[in-house]
Amino acid sequence: NRVVFSRLGFPLGSAGSYIYCPENNDEKYARALIINFQGRLRIGRDSNSDDIVEASGGKNVSCG
Numbered sequence: 001n002r003v004v005f006s007r008l009g010f011p012l013g014s015a016g017s018y019i020y021c022p023e024n025n026d027e028k029y030a031r032a033l034i035i036n037f038q039g040r041l042r043i044g045r046d047s048n049s050d051d052i053v054e055a056s057g058g059k060n061v062s063c064g
Contacts, residue, residue, distance in 0.1 A: 011035055011039050017034050018033045019061050020032075027060065027064075030044070030053065031044065051064070
């Protein structure tokens with residue numbers, strides 16, 4: 001998978017969440033990078049304190 005940017009710095013059809021899952025698929029150790037249509041990147045956070053980060057849309061990442 002890849003992220004492609006235009007000459008103006010905007011992602012081309014690549015907005016969304018990119019999830020890293022460890023080999024054991026334990027969501028507690030998963031991470032998310034979230035990119036918006038303007039090309040801004042942010043790190044997924046655990047906003048509901050359940051030890052699992054959320055991807056775009058506020059849903060927990062899933063490694064299964």
